[in-house]
Amino acid sequence: MPDPRRGRRNGRVTSRQQHPTPTPAPTPTVEEIARVLALHPIFARFDARALHTVAARCRSVAFPAGEKIMQQGEHGDFALVILDGEVDVFVEIPAGLIHMATLGRDRIVGELGGIADVPRTATIMARTDVAALRVDRDNLMSLVAELPSIAIEIIGELGQRLHSTNQSLAFLTYAANALARGEYDAAMLAELTRQSGALATFARAFSDMAAEIQAKQTRREEMEAAAAIQQSILPGPLPLGAAEHRIDLHADMHPAREIGGDFYDYFMLDERRLVVTIADVSGKGIPAALFMAVSRTVMRNAPAETDMAQRMRDANRLLATGNTACMFVTMFSGVLDLETGRLRYCNAGHNSPYLLRSGGGRDLLKPTGIPFGIDPDRSYTIAETVLASGDTLFMFTDGITEAFNPAGDIFGEARLETVLDREGGIGATELVQKIIGATAEFAAGAEQSDDITCLALVYRRER
Structure with a gap:
């Protein structure tokens, strides 16, 4: 059998003849032709005499597979009733050629060309070898003079089609x-x-x-x-108490997607100790958001009376056990004594926070262990530093330092440090806004590739 795809290259219709010459086919009897015509709404309205008269003036034609039978936009002067085989119907629009339908036995194509001198609305290609009846417009119109009922029925059928089209x-x-x-x-x-x-x-x-x-x-x-749920689990303002006059704290998070894997947290461990945490879960989207919620819950539920190193070991073990998704979280968690300024912290593979000294200069609080969730038996070292009155602790995730601009340049730590040095001594809210603003200005509209989170804490020791 001929290949039904013949005649189509690169999504466009091709043919060997622009104006095909139909191949003669064995002519059915008038009765057989009338029976086929009666299947179509445009001829079904004809009475027996009119139908047989039209049938007598039809002729049989054949087209080989791949032949272009009708061309969209050309004025047609005939319709075809398919006796055997299949044709493809295409409509060409600016975007390309659209396949509308495949029609087979006893279907009619080009009927408007059989009754009116109008451009073809579609291109018809022979999908297989096709045998058909050709109904010429001249023959059909000459019958109108002899049998006016034909015109009435054609108009009635076109009116019904218009009604159906309007309904659709x-x-x-x-x-x-x-x-x-x-x-x-x-x-x-x-x-x-x-x-x-x-x-x-x-x-x-x-x-x-x-x-x-x-x-x-x-x-x-x-x-x-x-x-909304993820935002709701982020902490609100600290309750009034010992922290009210000792610290100025502000944090912000901008997910790269609707939900993200970054989080920050802070809460009073007891009357004088404040816990501050920032974390970045591997990956993005829903899996990262779920692991983030678990990580935050694990850190929140650690018993206050337990040694900090033990709390970190327990948190890591919980996150690593049964972690079939092989996710991990980088995290910086510190406990600040509000009376002394003593900060004990664990940096589990996270970006090193900056400790901006009130008298000038800055320190880096470097990692003390690997990210949580990798090795359930890992121990973590607890480091320690002391904040003087006026010192600022700035914590962030790599969405800031790894922000890209349209040229592909990275924001980097050097630019972050320039902003920190320039804006030293301002309040926590202003500092967070300055950093996020500088990052956005650098990105210049480039798509955000990672969650952006930062937290600033200004310590003020009472005298």
């Missing part, structure tokens, strides 16, 4: 408006999608598109809800 378009318009309002229901187009024809094909495509839009909308709403 009304359904589609109603469905499109409902989709825009978020009220679309697949049942709106159920009847239309069960029909045949180009508008029914479009309705099925529209239904599929609407279902995908609704699914995306549902996912977006779920992600928005997840983002």
Whole structure:
């Protein structure tokens, strides 16, 4: 059998003849032709005499597979009734050639060309060898003078088609408006999608598109809800008490997606000790957000009376055990004694925070161990430093230092340190805003590739 794809290259229709010469085919009897014509709405309205008269003036033609039978835009003067084989129907638009349908036995193509001198609305290609009946417009129109009822029936059929088209378009318009309002229901187009024809094909495509839009909308709403939940677990203002006049603290987080894997936390461990934590979970999106929530819960629930090194070991063991996803979290967690300024901390593979001294200069609080979640038996060293009154602790995630601009340049630690040195001595809120603002200005609209989180704490010892 000839290849049904013959005649199509690179998505475009080709043919060996621009104006094909039909191959003669064995001519059926007038009765057989009349029976085939009667299957089509445009001829089904004819009475027996008119139908047989039209049948007598049809002729049999054949087209080999791959032949271009009709060309979109050309004026046609005949219609074809397919007796055997299949044809492909294409419509060309600026975006390319669109396959509309494959039609087979007893279907009619080019019917408008059989009754009116109008441009073809589609290109017809022989998908296989095709045997057909050709109905010439001149023959059909000459019969109108003899049998005026033919014209009446043709007009009636065209009127019915226009009515059906208007009804279909009304359904589609109603469905499109409902989709825009978020009220679309697949049942709106159920009847239309069960029909045949180009508008029914479009309705099925529209239904599929609407279902995908609704699914995306549902996912977006779920992600928005997840983002709201994630924001809700971040800490609010510290309660009034010992910390009120001892520290100035502010933090901010900007996820790269709807939800992220960064988090920060702070809370009073007891009346004089403040816990501050910043962390960055490997990966992004939902898995990172879930691991972030688990990490935050583990750190929050560590018993206050337990030694800090033990708390870190226990937290790491909980995060590493059963971690089949092989996720990990870099984390800096410190405990600040508000009376003395003593800061004991564990840096589990996280970006080194900066300790900006009030008298000038800065220290780096470097890692004291590997990220949590990798080795359940790992021990962690606790380091220590002392904050003087006016010192600022600045903690951040790598979304700041690894921000890129459109040219592919990285923000880097040098630029961060320049901003920190320039803005030294200001309040915590202002410092966080300055850093995030500098990062955004550097990125110049480039897509954010990672979560951006930072926390600033200014210590003020009472005299």
